[in-house]
């Protein structure tokens with residue numbers, strides 16, 4: 484038997500739960516933070532659950548925290564003492580490793596310490612255990628979740644927890660003059676899918692305005708063809724590597740194999756988006772990459788995603804399908820042209 488805390492984007496926890504119910508028989512689930520975080524228990528050991536999650540690659544489960552120990556919050560210094568004792572007893576998992584500490588507090592939790600204070604105490608204990616406290620590139624994570632009455636703590640690698648950010652909430656620094664927050668989606672996709680946009684040469688950006696995605700690709704040195712009937716931010720027009728087509732993407736055509744990267748972030752129905760991307764497939768080189776957001780305005784996101792994937796798989800291998808932290812009513816697909 485093992486216990487876990489699952490986290491999804493706000494309002495999408497029910498879909499993460501649905502994915503897990505399909506994956507694990509006899510799962511029991513309790514809500515922790517409405518619509519977002521939940522506790523689940525399965526009659527399998529941790530290793531078996533991790534292997535299954537790795538094989539299935541859930542879309543909506545953004546973060547997975549193992550629950551190794553549990554304590555009723557006493558809302559005083561005993562909570563921190565307990566945490567320190569547990570870290571000390573976990574020396575075997577931590578010694579000689581770069582270890583990060585993640586602390587999350589549900590709204591209304593009586594746990595009295597800030598994340599910073601908890602991390603400081605945990606870091607001192609990690610040093611005593613022969614671990615090196617490290618937030619940027621940890622090999623192992625100590626994760627603590629304080630609910631409305633209980634502290635849950637567990638140890639795992641960033642890969643096992645599906646993220647190296649607390650709760651999978653990936654934060655990027657907002658830059659001065661940044662054109663749109665949408666840029667964060669493409670940045671997160673690069674991290675999530677292990678890509679390097681600088682390794683591509685010619686990109687087409689479908690539904691490009693106001694230009695957050697286009698700006699990122701231009702900054703990485705790509706030539707970009709941006710398609711959108713709406714206007715791009717004027718700051719982009721100085722790029723000589725940018726071609727702007729102020730058109731509906733259904734009306735454009737290109738030389739075969741003109742691009743090695745296709746990105747599409749249209750606020751359009753998933754099926755129309757799918758058709759449009761498929762129509763533009765000849766313009767993508769064989770083996771070319773596509774990053775596509777799928778809007779989930781409908782009541783049945785799992786079914787929508789299944790249908791979109793099934794249609795796109797006529798032309799693409801589907802290498803990744805995730806709801807990213809920076810996705811709102813949507814998810815992101817990572818595709819490779821067959």
Ligand SMILES: C[S@@+](CC[C@H](N)C(=O)[O-])C[C@H]1O[C@@H](n2cnc3c(N)ncnc32)[C@H](O)[C@@H]1O
Nearest residue numbers: 663665690692693694695696731732748749750
């Ligand atoms: C969410 S915005 C894209 C934001 C963009 N990725 C960024 O980083 O700034 C969606 C865009 O899709 C465009 N769009 C919708 N339907 C389109 C179509 N058929 N052809 C081209 N662009 C379209 C809209 O005009 C809108 O500017």
